[in-house]
Every structure is written in C-alpha cells, then in structure tokens.
Amino acid sequence: xxxxxxxxxxxxxxxxxxxxxxxxxxxxxxxxxxxxxxxxxxxxxxxxxxxxxxxxxxxxxxxxxxxxxxxxxxxxxxxxxxxxxxxxxxxxxxxxxxxxxxxxxxxxxxxxxxxxxxxxxxxxxxxxxxxxxxxxxxxxxxxxxxx
Amino acid sequence: xxxxxxxxxxxxxxxxxxxxxxxxxxxxxxxxxxxxxxxxxxxxxxxxxxxxxxxxxxxxxxxxxxxxxxxxxxxxxxxxxxxxxxxxxxxxxxxxxxxxxxxxxxxxxxxxxxxxxxxxxxxxxxxxxxxxxxxxxxxxxxxxxxxxxxxxxxxxxxxxxxxxxxxxxxxxxxxxxxxxxxxxxxxxxxxxxxxxxxxxxxxxxxxxxxxxxxxxxxxxxxxxxxxxxxxxxxxxxxxxxxxxxxxxxxxxxxxxxxxxxxxxxxxxxxxxxxxx
Numbered sequence: 097x098x099x100x101x102x103x104x105x106x107x108x109x110x111x112x113x114x115x116x117x118x119x120x121x122x123x124x125x126x127x128x129x130x131x132x133x134x135x136x137x138x139x140x141x142x143x144x145x146x147x148x149x150x151x152x153x154x155x156x157x158x159x160x161x162x163x164x165x166x167x168x169x170x171x172x173x174x175x176x177x178x179x180x181x182x183x184x185x186x187x188x189x190x191x192x193x194x195x196x197x198x199x200x201x202x203x204x205x206x207x208x209x210x211x212x213x214x215x216x217x218x219x220x221x222x223x224x225x226x227x228x229x230x231x232x233x234x235x236x237x238x239x240x241x242x243x
Numbered sequence: 244x245x246x247x248x249x250x251x252x253x254x255x256x257x258x259x260x261x262x263x264x265x266x267x268x269x270x271x272x273x274x275x276x277x278x279x280x281x282x283x284x285x286x287x288x289x290x291x292x293x294x295x296x297x298x299x300x301x302x303x304x305x306x307x308x309x310x311x312x313x314x315x316x317x318x319x320x321x322x323x324x325x326x327x328x329x330x331x332x333x334x335x336x337x338x339x340x341x342x343x344x345x346x347x348x349x350x351x352x353x354x355x356x357x358x359x360x361x362x363x364x365x366x367x368x369x370x371x372x373x374x375x376x377x378x379x380x381x382x383x384x385x386x387x388x389x390x391x392x393x394x395x396x397x398x399x400x401x402x403x404x405x406x407x408x409x410x411x412x413x414x415x416x417x418x419x420x421x422x423x424x425x426x427x428x429x430x431x432x433x434x435x436x437x438x439x440x441x442x443x444x445x446x447x448x449x450x451x452x453x454x455x456x457x458x459x460x461x462x463x464x465x466x467x468x469x470x471x472x473x474x475x476x477x478x479x480x481x482x483x484x485x486x487x488x489x490x491x492x493x494x495x496x497x498x499x500x501x502x503x504x505x506x507x508x509x510x511x512x513x514x515x516x517x518x519x
Contacts, residue, residue, distance in 0.1 A: 123466070123496075123508070144358070144470055148311050151356050 107131070107224045110157070114224050117156050121148045131221040132201060146215060153223060159230035166226055167214055170196035184208040197222060246421035248374060249387030251431065253287035254294060254329075256382030257375075263299035266291055266331050268378070271385040274324040281317045282440065283391075284327065284350045286433035288340040289357075292331040296357065298375055302368040306357030310432075312467035312509075313354025321349050365424035391434060392417055396441060396481065404449040406484040409442050415476040430473035435507060436464065439497040442483045443511040446495060453490045456515035462492075467509040477501055483511075491515070 115129040122129075122139055135141040135149070150161050162168075170193050171179045179189035185208070193214070194205055199221040206213075257268045268291045272279045296306045321327065321344055331340040340352040362368050377383055394411060401407035413430045420428035440461055447459040473479065480500040487494040493513040499506045 120466075142470055144310055144468060147356060147358055148468065151311070151354070155354065 102225050102228050106228050107221060110224055110227060111220070113156060114153065114227065115220060117152045118149055118220060118223070121145055121152055129220050131224070132199065132219050134200075134204065134216060135218055135220065135223075136216045143215070146218075149223065153227055157227050157231060159227060159234065161226060161230055165230075166218065166222065167211075169226075169229075170214075172196075180211050183211055185211055185214070193217070199225070246418045247370075247425065248383065248422065250389070250418035250420075251286075251391075251422035252290065252383075252387065253283065253327075254291050254378055254383075255385050257291070257294060257378045260295060260298070260379065263295065263333055265333065266295035268294070268329050269382075270327045270329065272321060272323050272325050272327065273386045273388055275386070276323045276388065276390040278390075279321050279323055280437050280440075281315075281320070281350055282433045282437035284321055284342050285312075285315055285352060285436065286431065287327055288329045288331060288342050288350070288352060289355070289433070291329045292333065292338045292340055292355070292357070294375060294378065295331060295333055296359070297362070297371060300359070302371045302375070303362055304359040305362045305365060306359050307469075310358050310469055311354075311356040312352055312464070314352070314463055314465040315467065316351040316353075316463055317461055318351065319344075319347065319349045363426075365427050367425065389418065391419060394434070394438060396438060396445075398445070399480075401446070404446070404451070404485070406482065407442055407446040407449075408483075409445075409481045411438050411479040411481055413473060413475060413477045413479060417475070420475060427472075428475050430475070430477065432467075432469045432507070435469070435473065435479075435499060436467065436509065438479075439481060439483070439499065439507075439509060440464065440511065442481050443495045443497055443513070446483045446485065447493070447513050450485065450488065450493055450513070453515045455518055457518060458516050459493060459513040460516045461511055462514045463512040465510045465512065467507075469507040471501060471504065471506040473501060473506060479506065486510075 111131060115126050118129045119126040122141055122145055124139060133139055154161055172192060174188060174192060179186055190209060197217055199219055200217045204217055253270045254268045255270050257266060260266045270287050293306050325344045327342045327344060329342045331338050338355045341348055342350045396409040396411055399408050399410050419431060423429060423431050444461060450459060452458055483495050483497045485493055486496050495511040495513060497511055498508040
C-alpha cells in the first residue's frame with residue numbers, strides 16, 4: 097500500500113479530528129494545526145509529544161500505529177544500509193522520502209538530511225495518511241471514521 | 244547501598260503477573276512516615292507497571308513511567324499504616340492502573356504511556372531481576388521507606404485567584420536518588436507532580452468558593468507530561484494558572500520550567516468540597 101492512493105477527500109474527512117487530537121496533545125489552539133504544519137518546527141512538538149499524539153490517534157481512531165511505522169514504510173524495500181548512510185539519509189532514501197511524504201513542501205527536504213531529523217518533516221497530513229493506511233489495513237467495527 | 248530498594252521503592256510484593264498484560268501487587272505504607280500523598284500512590288502503581296513492563300523485555304529496558312498520563316483520579320487520601328492493593332492493565336506500553344485500600348479505590352490512572360529506555364543507563368539489570376524474584380516470591384520486608392524530605396516551594400509572585408508562581412530547589416543529594424536511579428539520579432516525576440499540586444492547592448485557596456461549599460479540592464490531574472529529566476540540584480520555576488472557572492469546577496494549568504525550558508505540565512481540576 098502506498099500514500100499515493102489516499103485521496104484528499106479521505107484526508108479531509110478525518111483531518112478535523114486529527115487536528116483536535118494534536119491540539120489537545122500540544123496544548124495549542126486547533127486553528128494552528130494546518131495540514132502542512134510541521135509538528136516539530138511549526139508547532140513546537142518534542143519527541144514526547146509525537147509519542148503522545150500517536151497514542152491519542154490510536155485511541156481516537158481505534159488503530160494501531162507501530163513505532164517507526166512512517167520511516168519503515170517510506171524506506172519500503174530499501175535495506176537499512178541503503179537508506180541510512182552513516183546517519184545521513186542516502187540519495188536513494190531521500191528520493192523515497194520525497195515520494196512517500198509528498199505532502200511535505202519540497203523546500204523542507206535538506207541535503208544532507210540526518211536520519212534523526214526525519215520526524216521534523218512530519219506534518220499533520222502525514223499523520224492523517226498513516227491513520228487512513230492503518231484503518232484500511234485493519235478496520236475495526238465501530239472505529240471513529242472522521243470528524 | 245543502604246537506601247537501595249528502600250528510599251523510593253513502593254512495591255512490597257507482586258501477587259500475580261501476566262508479563263506485559265496485567266500485574267497485581269501490594270505496598271504497606273510505613274506507619275512511621277508523616278504522610279503519603281496521592282502523588283506517591285501514583286508512583287507506587289507506576290512502579291508496579293514498570294515491573295510488568297521490565298519483566299516482559301528481560302529487564303533490558305525500563306519505562307519512563309511519568310512520561311505521559313492521560314488522567315489521574317484522586318479518589319481518596321491514604322494514611323500511613325494502610326496497605327495499598329494495586330492493579331495495572333497493560334496494553335502494549337499503554338497502561339490503566341488503580342490503587343485501593345481495604346477494597347475501596349483511592350486512585351485511578353488512565354492512558355498512561357511510558358517510553359521504554361535502555362536499562363543499563365539507569366540501573367543494574369541483574370539487581371532488578373533479583374529484586375523481581377523476591378517481590379514475586381516471599382516479598383520484600385515492609386517499612387523501608389522513611390519518607391521524602393520536605394521540599395519547600397518559595398512563592399515568588401502571582402495574581403490573587405488567577406495565577407501563582409514559585410521556585411523549587413531540587414536537592415543536590417537525597418536518599419530517593421539511590422533508587423531513582425542508581426546510575427543516573429533523576430528527580431522523580433511524582434514528586435514534581437506533588438509540588439505542582441501543592442501550588443495548585445495554594446492558588447485554590449484564593450479562588451472564591453461557591454456558596455455553601457467549604458473549599459476547593461483537587462479531583463483530577465490530566466494531560467500530565469514530563470518533557471525533561473530533572474537532575475539533582477536543578478532550580479525549577481513552577482507556575483499555576485486558572486484557565487476555566489464555573490460554579491461546578493475550576494481548571495488550573497500547571498507548568499514547570501528548568502532553565503527557561505518547559506520541563507513538564509499538567510491540568511488540575513478543582514471541584515467544590517461537599518459540605519459535611
């Protein structure tokens with residue numbers, strides 16, 4: 097499954113609930129959570145906030161989001177050694193990230209990009225997509241579907 | 244180390260365990276201590292959850308239990324001499340937990356999440372395995388805890404009934420650092436929670452109480468999030484601010500800063516105490 101088959105309609109259907117969940121976790125106004133807002137650079141999230149957001153999304157949407165899922169899916173069939181070049185994302189890895197995280201504005205992909213800095217790219221829409229993918233992978237009856 | 248498993252350890256016995264799923268345990272609050280605040284009850288159930296989580300991964304990692312707590316219901320005070328009966332249900336690393344005295348609930352924790360960190364950085368896995376065996380077997384001798392030192396808040400300003408600010412000096416050394424943690428002393432999040440609750444309680448005395456009610460009482464602590472490890476000797480700036488108020492409740496946001504950076508925060512819900 098890829099990110100490319102997820103429609104804007106699907107994203108817009110769940111975005112209000114995702115945004116509310118993020119605003120609650122970050123203690124900010126929901127209006128500040130825009131689809132293309134970087135959670136770390138624009139909303140001031142720290143790693144503990146990302147963990148908080150993931151758990152809240154799991155509870156809200158009744159899905160499981162394995163830790164490291166976004167990077168793992170972005171890497172696809174690239175071996176870890178082909179993706180991670182001594183702590184920097186390799187050229188091939190960067191290409192994969194650009195394709196997988198196409199909601200992220202192109203200017204945010206720095207080169208070299210540290211693997212540890214990949215979460216800086218994540219936007220609110222990135223999390224909408226992972227929720228949708230996980231809903232498709234394991235739909236649960238009675239799960240929250242949208243706003 | 245004399246204070247090891249005494250100074251800040253709140254599980255005497257593990258009465259049943261399904262690793263990574265459910266754990267039950269007991270803790271006898273020593274009669275000799277002056278008080279045992281709700282924050283230490285939360286610490287006790289957090290430690291029980293940590294035993295379940297650590298045993299599920301061969302003691303190679305430990306949860307940072309105070310990292311995130313969805314809500315903590317403060318149901319009833321406990322007294323020295325009472326025995327806590329604790330239960331923790333784990334889902335992945337997400338936990339629901341409760342403590343009771345004589346069958347009556349005194350505290351419930353919901354949606355607690357503890358990021359798992361490398362054990363070797365904090366403690367000796369071998370010692371923890373031995374301790375776990377003891378707790379699952381005959382249990383530890385009760386009464387080791389001698390209380391925590393009084394950590395006075397220095398009130399530094401505020402606006403009557405709206406906000407209060409205080410400074411807290413974390414001691415450079417204290418017995419509890421022997422347990423929390425031997426290889427990397429960290430000021431316990433539960434003690435920070437206690438200090439934050441003290442400041443919220445102080446602010447509560449300044450908020451007008453609804454007619455016929457004697458005072459505001461703390462009912463729930465929610466959205467507890469600890470963002471930083473607080474080392475011995477740190478100087479902390481604490482703030483409490485009323486964010487909502489009605490005749491039924493008042494919400495107070497508490498925040499701790501260390502060197503200008505936010506180290507933690509929570510929301511405290513106050514409700515009017517029922518007239519006796």
